[in-house]
Amino acid sequence: MAGRITIKDIAIALNMHHSTVSRALRNDKRVHEKTRKLVLAYAEENGYQVNMSALQLRGSLRNVIAVIVPNINHNFFSNIISLVTNLAEERGYIVSIFQSNESTVREKKIIDTVIQNNVAGVIASVAMNTTSSDHFKKLKNFHIPLVLFDRTSADIKVPKVEVNNAEIISNAVELLYQKGCRKISHISGPQHVSVFKNRHQGYLNALTKLGLTFNRSVFIENGFTTNDGRLAVDELFTLENGPDGLICDSNILLIGILLALKSKKINIPLEVRIVAFSDQPFIEAFSPGLICIHQPEELVAQSSFNLLMKSIENEDADTNDNIVVSANIIEPKNNE
């Protein structure tokens, strides 16, 4: 009734050895049907629950998957965590989440923690701060499989899942061009971060292809805020010839941008067309004239999880797996 009941307790109560109890609970054929039922009944009756710590210590089981993200409080990441959690639970895994808060120091501590807790595997998206991935390499020494998604790192050989960032931004620029834009700006993040680097590369590629020379960009360096969005608009639109097309990599910035444009009375999409990411349900539905890039979160989650399972089941699995999933562009339906 009170406290935790163990197989030893059951053994004593039923006057048998705990190893018999253990086998009975695991449905080993070597235990008599009668005693098996006896044990199961007693266990059920007294609410026996196996002690995972003991199992893990014995090495017979590792049932925790760690997910490390820069910030849970971000729709893209929370969606992925939600999806991964469901997949993991189906397979009997528990998900422990960790947020680096974009800090490498924190990321290192997290790595130590997951090693100490002997997790079965790690799915991670790296912090903006992070430039070296040495701490991630540590996991290999402890035979803990790692899969990187979204924000990956070039200098570590592990399975990765990425969005076709360069391509989709390139397509977005072309779409803006088709709609008449000739002065297209890109508001992005730190260029040492894979995601932002690739997107900007796609942006530049498209400009070259289209023969455009207007290529004003703003790179926000530390932690995106709404106000950064406002400042970016100030920077881009004070000049006599502001952009007529704008691609924004962050939705937090976007809020500031939209507010700033509103107060400057710059019309969307007549005076400037905007491309944003649709990781918030409201954007698609209500921002009139906004062109949205939808990232396939389900695919990212599913692929990351599958790759991790593959690595867990076979330690020598191909570490060069690099899955690229395709985003797609959603044009506004309503008032155009």
Add this chain to the structure above:
Amino acid sequence: MAGRITIKDIAIALNMHHSTVSRALRNDKRVHEKTRKLVLAYAEENGYQVNMSALQLRGSLRNVIAVIVPNINHNFFSNIISLVTNLAEERGYIVSIFQSNESTVREKKIIDTVIQNNVAGVIASVAMNTTSSDHFKKLKNFHIPLVLFDRTSADIKVPKVEVNNAEIISNAVELLYQKGCRKISHISGPQHVSVFKNRHQGYLNALTKLGLTFNRSVFIENGFTTNDGRLAVDELFTLENGPDGLICDSNILLIGILLALKSKKINIPLEVRIVAFSDQPFIEAFSPGLICIHQPEELVAQSSFNLLMKSIENEDADTNDNIVVSANIIEPKNNE
């Protein structure tokens, strides 16, 4: 280099007993300064990491806090998880998250899992499906402290953190009244769920107080969808006298509601004023004329965590702690 190094490995390498190594690592005064440094150096050199499973098995440590929510993919909950995770990490705890997906069956399985994993404590918000809280009571048998937040349960005595739902909705109704609304509707959820019940009670209280008789409500029963929002509008506005005030408990429904009103060309706020919850950054910023209720997520997270810590540190802590945090109403600044 390869695999996991244990204190026994260190002991053998340094030709001493593993208990000495153990003490050295824990800075026990009973070990010679020289050997202590020797051990620490070797441990550092070879990347020793303590095995938490062993610690947990010994009973000397429990470092995992479980957070159970209906759905991570929901700003209110992901915000709280994010906040709780930060608080927990500061105190050396790991957070494992579980989502019931609004299913009691799943919730029961989750409870078993957290018991098996011998977590230090549980912070939970109950699934919509759930009517009996027997499975939560199970935790008590295993001396695992539980704190409920937001969606609580009346028939279990544990510390709880709730938002002043009745009061804030009552205030919202009064505000609508002041602004001229006389036909106010409430779109809510299942009435066996504490949150929705309290909100509706607050709604009814205000109507009574104000002497209003128009009290048309819609209760969405299972899993809110955008389309449910559309249907609710159809139901409320087909009649010749539709509401001139609308309080909506769910932002997923809200999307459908706003879209439906738009297609019906019903103007907000001229023809109908809407009160929503501001758990998405975009709502406050861009839905013109929307009155927003802001829930103090930081306070909910902080209070829940504090109550859990209190219960962990003192098993006989007051289980009647019932913290009620106050939401506040944000009126639109712009076009009114």
Add this chain to the structure above:
DNA sequence: CACTATATTGCACACGTGTGAATTTTAGTA
């Protein structure tokens, strides 16, 4: 040197579980 006090280390066990090997019990056959 001898004796005691103290500092340092080693020993043995416990936590809960699972498993190979040894042992006991049961069933089967002559």
Add this chain to the structure above:
DNA sequence: TACTAAAATTCACACGTGTGCAATATAGTG
């Protein structure tokens, strides 16, 4: 009944760690 094969159970140990207690080494004192 006596012997053998098979079935069922027990034994002993391992996983990694920490801790009370015993054992040893060192230092201090006369």
